[in-house]
Amino acid sequence: MAAINDNLQAVAARIRDAARAAGRDPSMVRLLAVTKTQPPSAVEAAYAAGQRSFGENYVQEALDKQAALAGRTPGIEWHLIGPLQSNKTRVVAQAFDWVETIDRQKVAQRLSDARALDVPPLNVLIQVNVSGEATKSGVSPAGAAALAREVARLPRLRLRGLMAIPEPTTDRKLQLERFHAVRELFDRLNAEGLALDTLSMGMSQDLESAVAEGSTLVRIGTAIFGERPKAKAAA
Numbered sequence: 376m377a378a379i380n381d382n383l384q385a386v387a388a389r390i391r392d393a394a395r396a397a398g399r400d401p402s403m404v405r406l407l408a409v410t411k412t413q414p415p416s417a418v419e420a421a422y423a424a425g426q427r428s429f430g431e432n433y434v435q436e437a438l439d440k441q442a443a444l445a446g447r448t449p450g451i452e453w454h455l456i457g458p459l460q461s462n463k464t465r466v467v468a469q470a471f472d473w474v475e476t477i478d479r480q481k482v483a484q485r486l487s488d489a490r491a492l493d494v495p496p497l498n499v500l501i502q503v504n505v506s507g508e509a510t511k512s513g514v515s516p517a518g519a520a521a522l523a524r525e526v527a528r529l530p531r532l533r534l535r536g537l538m539a540i541p542e543p544t545t546d547r548k549l550q551l552e553r554f555h556a557v558r559e560l561f562d563r564l565n566a567e568g569l570a571l572d573t574l575s576m577g578m579s580q581d582l583e584s585a586v587a588e589g590s591t592l593v594r595i596g597t598a599i600f601g602e603r604p605k606a607k608a609a610a
């Protein structure tokens with residue numbers, strides 16, 4: 376658990392260095408700790424080290440973890456960063472503070488309808504598929520503006536910005552190119568009058584490139600918690 380604390384500090388230093396190298400204020404880049412496949416004790420260790428924002432990919436896994444941690448992590452903030460099926464919108468609207476993977480109007484509408492009136496609106500990001508074939512989730516860059524305008528009108532959602540997962544690559548030039556494309560889209564939507572403040576991009580391998588291109592939220596799993604177990608073989 377000391378390792379998690381050390382790793383969090385190392386990631387914070389990477390963010391700081393990358394921001395400074397780009398002439399950006401490091402405090403403008405938030406860290407989301409990605410805890411998929413990690414036990415509740417890993418969340419608690421990061422929480423004890425001061426981390427408050429956590430990302431999960433699978434709805435049921437997140438609910439189980441939240442139940443295991445009930446009452447022990449006041450002020451914790453949960454982001455859904457995995458694909459969202461429309462039959463899960465009701466529970467997701469209750470259990471999460473952010474949904475980063477909006478790529479269809481129907482899902483957004485259902486989340487808005489399901490979000491309770493006695494809590495703040497659900498923060499949402501539109502997931503943009505910047506790498507074409509490489510990932511299946513996300514709206515095409517060409518379709519993002521229309522979807523953003525529709526989502527921004529929904530009463531119980533607060534559209535905060537964009538999220539992207541470019542194809543994994545160690546080619547820094549390609550990393551920068553992908554993140555730059557998302558950043559340009561983000562700037563264009565803001566120029567059209569949407570007040571977006573969040574650009575969720577960058578993971579353990581490519582956070583420096585993402586921060587260089589304007590990321591305000593990096594989603595980091597491996598660099599904090601270590602390698603994840605490989606996906607289970609199909610039963």
Ligand SMILES: *Cc1c(COP(=O)(O)O)cnc(C)c1O
Pocket residue numbers: 409411432456457540578579580594595596597598
């Ligand atoms: C798993 C995951 C991450 C974290 O990836 P690491 O390479 O472990 O840092 C970030 N974003 C999404 C959407 C993920 O699924």
